[in-house]
Structure formats: structure tokens, C-alpha cells
Amino acid sequence: MTRLARETIRRLPKVLLHDHLVGGLRPQTVLDLAARSGTTGLPAEDPARLRAWFRAAAPTPEERGRRLDPVVALLQDAPSLTRAAAECVQDLAADGVVYAEVKLAPEQHTEGGLTREQVVDAVLEGVRVGQAKARLFGGDVDVRLLLTAMRQAADSLEIADLAVRYRYAGVVGFDIAGPEAGYPPTRHISACEHVKRANFHLTLHAGEGFGLSSIWEAIQWCGADRIGQGVRIVDDIAVAEDGSAKLGELAAYIRDTRIPLELCPASNVASGVLPSLAEHPVDTLRRLRFRVTVNTDNRLLDSGGLTEELARLCEQFGYTAETLRWLTVNAMKSAFIGHDERLALIDRVIKPGYAELESRWASAAFFRQEDPW
Numbered sequence: 001m002t003r004l005a006r007e008t009i010r011r012l013p014k015v016l017l018h019d020h021l022v023g024g025l026r027p028q029t030v031l032d033l034a035a036r037s038g039t040t041g042l043p044a045e046d047p048a049r050l051r052a053w054f055r056a057a058a059p060t061p062e063e064r065g066r067r068l069d070p071v072v073a074l075l076q077d078a079p080s081l082t083r084a085a086a087e088c089v090q091d092l093a094a095d096g097v098v099y100a101e102v103k104l105a106p107e108q109h110t111e112g113g114l115t116r117e118q119v120v121d122a123v124l125e126g127v128r129v130g131q132a133k134a135r136l137f138g139g140d141v142d143v144r145l146l147l148t149a150m151r152q153a154a155d156s157l158e159i160a161d162l163a164v165r166y167r168y169a170g171v172v173g174f175d176i177a178g179p180e181a182g183y184p185p186t187r188h189i190s191a192c193e194h195v196k197r198a199n200f201h202l203t204l205h206a207g208e209g210f211g212l213s214s215i216w217e218a219i220q221w222c223g224a225d226r227i228g229q230g231v232r233i234v235d236d237i238a239v240a241e242d243g244s245a246k247l248g249e250l251a252a253y254i255r256d257t258r259i260p261l262e263l264c265p266a267s268n269v270a271s272g273v274l275p276s277l278a279e280h281p282v283d284t285l286r287r288l289r290f291r292v293t294v295n296t297d298n299r300l301l302d303s304g305g306l307t308e309e310l311a312r313l314c315e316q317f318g319y320t321a322e323t324l325r326w327l328t329v330n331a332m333k334s335a336f337i338g339h340d341e342r343l344a345l346i347d348r349v350i351k352p353g354y355a356e357l358e359s360r361w362a363s364a365a366f367f368r369q370e371d372p373w
Contacts, residue, residue, distance in 0.1 A: 004314050004321060009096075010307040012324060013353035015331035015345075016092065016100040016295055017203075018228055018262035020148075020177075021123065022071050022108070023298025024088050027051045030300075033074040033083075042070060054300050061209045061271040062179050064301060071300070076112030078122035085126025086133065093130075093139030095305040098349050099335060100141060102127075103175055105148040106162065107155060116162055120147070124170045142345070144172040144337065146203065149191060151178035156191035164198045172336035173201035175228065180210035185217045185224075192222040201225050201336040203262065207232035208273060216250055219259065226334060227254075230261040231268050234281035237288070245288055260291040260334035266309055267297035283317045286327075293331040321361075325354045 027047035034042055044050040058064035075081050085102075092100050104123055106116040114122070127143050134141055147163035149156035156176060163174040174195045176188055185192070185204050195202045206218040208229035215233055218224040227233075236248035247255065254261070265280045267273075274280045286292045294313065296306055303309040310327075313319050332346050 004311070004319070004324075006307060006311045008321075008357065009310050009314070009324070011096055011353075012321070012357060013098040013328065013350045014096050014306045014310070015293075015328050015335065015350075016097050016306055017226070017260070017293050017331055017334060018103070018264055018295035018297060019088075019092075019100060020103045020298050021084060021088060022068050022075060022105075023300050023302075024091065024102075024296075025071055025084055025300055026087055026091070027054070027300070029083065029087060030071060030074065033080050034070075037074060039070075039074060051300070055270070055302070057270055057272070059272045061267075061273060064267075064271040065298075067301065068298065072108050073111075075109050076114070078114065078118060078125075081109060081119060081122040082126035082129065085123040086130035087126075089127055089130025089141060089143050090134050090139070091299070091305070092143065093134035093137075093141040095307050097141050097306055098353075099332060099337075099345055100143045101146050101172060101336060102143055103146045103148045103177065105150055105177065106159060107150060107153060116159070120145070120162065120166055120171070124166075127170060142337075145170055146173045146175045146336075147171055148175040148177045149188065151176055151180070151183035151185075151187065151205075153178075156188040157194060160191035160194045164195065164200050167198075167200060173203055173225075175203050175205070177205045177228070180206065180208065180214050184214065185222045189222055192224075196223050203228050203336075205229055208268070212236055212250060215254075219250075219254070224259070225336075226260040226262055228262045229264060229268070230254075231263060231273060231281060233261065233290075234284065237281075237284070239284060243287075245284075247288075255288065255290050258291045260293055260330070261285065262293055262295050264295045264297035264302070266303035266312065267301070270302050277312060277316050282313065286323070291330055291334060292327060293334060294327050321354060321357055325350070 027050040043053040106119040109119045149159040160174045163171050202224050203226040204218040204224040205228040207215040211232050233251055236251035238246045263282050265282050
């Protein structure tokens with residue numbers, strides 16, 4: 001079996017469906033924005049130490065998420081949001097991502113006087129700037145937005161309506177995030193119904209910090225097209241010592257109807273949802289042929305990028321280029337853009353990218369070289 005080097009993985013075309021804008025800032029950008037605004041009290045004053053503080057382990061997803069509060073506080077004006085979005089796009093392009101859906105919670109960025117519409121406009125401007133800059137260096141990434149409502153707030157219907165109104169301007173769906181315990185998806189069923197009546201797209205965070213009931217409500221009551229995280233679906237699967245598995249009714253329904261799971265392995269380990277990557281069910285779910293996708297969640301807190309995320313899986317589970325291609329096509333099939341657009345990226349970008357790798361491997365094997373890149 002040929003070992004996949006990180007640089008090889010970076011060059012492969014990748015697809016990302018679960019990535020939060022506020023969780024992807026560069027440490028230096030956090031410091032720059034703090035200096036510009038006169039903000040003090042950050043836990044570190046140089047990028048390396050600040051990154052280490054963000055990435056330290058936390059006992060719960062909620063506590064880990066609270067580390068982003070200083071970042072949110074710095075993103076309260078249009079120039080800061082535009083910069084954050086532009087750099088996000090450039091970083092994804094440099095990481096070999098060819099399509100991404102980035103999550104934005106407009107309500108988190110209005111304390112400085114911006115309206116929700118102005119927040120979305122500023123981020124979309126940053127996406128345009130970032131894509132233009134990325135192309136100058138040969139990186140071509142298509143980035144869309146998912147507008148996110150927070151479970152603990154009471155304005156999800158307004159955010160859902162905002163997402164629908166921006167559907168032709170770069171927003172491809174609606175999302176609900178935030179603490180699961182005490183805030184079930186059904187608290188926001190009106191927002192979900194509004195999205196579904198508009199023939200729009202819906203993904204809900206569920207089954208990360210809470211169990212199967214959260215996933216069940218997201219699908220059967222709210223009508224989610226995808227499940228953000230969803231790692232706790234493994235609680236509805238009994239795996240025998242010989243590798244055979246018996247699926248419960250919910251797990252079988254999710255697999256049979258091909259509902260995508262936006263798994264974020266590094267995030268789940270870092271936030272204490274799973275004790276280690278070795279015990280993460282991503283490989284079990286892959287072998288059982290669930291619609292598995294692999295994602296970064298918050299790059300500042302977790303893996304740093306999709307290349308790193310996939311490299312860890314390759315090291316832990318022995319994934320090959322064929323496995324990565326399967327995961328990538330899964331994600332592209334599950335994206336919230338049109339069918340023709342998805343097929344075009346699969347046929348014109350993803351498959352040719354892996355075919356080039358296979359060709360280089362054939363050449364490398366002929367000349368007895370280990371790494372095709």
C-alpha cells in the first residue's frame with residue numbers, strides 16, 4: 001500500500017461542508033484585529049502561543065466553543081468580517097479545497113451596529129475578494145455560505161428568512177448550531193418549516209454533545225437534509241467482534257435514505273466527545289457505507305485544515321487515495337448547490353485530480369520513487 005504524504009493529500013481536490021467562519025481565523029489576524037480595535041486581554045501576544053491556547057483540550061464542545069468568544073468580539077464591523085472571509089477563502093484554496101460551505105451566524109456580529117444583512121454582505125464581499133486573490137496563485141475554490149441560527153436564541157425564523165432571501169447571492173442553506181442539551185431542534189421548527197416550504201436546504205448540528213434524540217428530532221421533525229456532526233449515531237449501532245453490525249431503526253433510516261453526516265473527527269476528540277481518534281466511529285460508519293463526509297469544524301481550534309484532518313485518518317486507519325476519493329465524492333454529492341454544478345466539479349475537477357495522482361504513482365513506481373509529488 002502506497003503511503004500518502006501530507007503534500008500529496010494537500011494537492012488532491014477536497015470538499016468541505018462543515019467549517020465555521022469565526023473558528024477559522026489566522027492567529028495573526030486575531031492579534032491584528034485586537035491591536036486595531038485597542039482590545040486587550042488576549043491569552044497570548046504572539047501567533048504560536050495564541051494558536052496553542054486555542055487548541056488546548058476542553059472537556060465539552062460548549063466550553064471549547066466559548067474560546068471563540070474573543071474572536072466573535074473582534075468581528076463586529078464590516079472590514080473585519082470581509083478580511084476574515086477573504087483569508088478563509090485563501091486558506092481553503094491553499095489547502096486544496098475546491099468547494100466549501102462556510103457557516104456564518106449573523107446574529108453574533110451585530111453588537112457594533114451592523115444589521116444582519118450588512119453582516120452577510122460584508123462576508124460575501126470577503127468571499128469574492130478571497131476567490132480573486134486565490135486565483136492569482138492558481139487556487140480555484142468555490143465558497144458558499146450557510147447562515148446559522150443559535151439554538152439558545154429566539155430569532156431562528158428571521159435567520160432562516162434571511163438565508164432564503166440570499167439564496168441567489170451566495171447563501172446555499174440554513175443551519176442551527178449551539179448547545180444541544182436543553183435546546184432541542186424542535187424549538188426552531190418554524191424556522192425549519194420556512195426553509196423547507198421555500199424549497200431551500202437545511203442542515204442541523206445534532207448528535208455531538210447530545211444523543212440520538214437530537215438526531216431523530218433534526219431529521220423526523222425538522223426535516224434536515226444533512227446532519228452536522230452526528231457522531232452519536234453510533235449509539236444506534238451494535239458492532240460484533242467479527243465486524244458484523246446490527247443497525248437500529250434510526251441508524252438504518254439514515255443509511256438507507258443517504259442522509260449525509262458532516263463528521264468532524266479532530267473536533268470531537270479535542271472537545272472530549274470521543275477519547276481518541278482511534279475510538280472515533282468515522283471508520284465504522286465508512287465501512288457500513290453511511291454517507292460519511294470529513295470536515296474541519298473550527299480550524300483555529302482543531303486540525304488547522306482538511307489536509308491535516310485527512311492525513312490523521314490515513315495514519316490512524318490506513319486510508320488510501322481511493323478512500324479519500326470516496327469521501328470527497330460523498331461530500332460533493334451532498335453539497336447544497338445544483339445537481340449540474342455538483343456533477344461538473346466531480347467530473348471536471350475531482351476525478352481528474354485523482355487520476356493525475358494515479359498517473360504519477362504509476363510513473364513513480366516505474367522509477368522506484370516513493371512519493372509521486
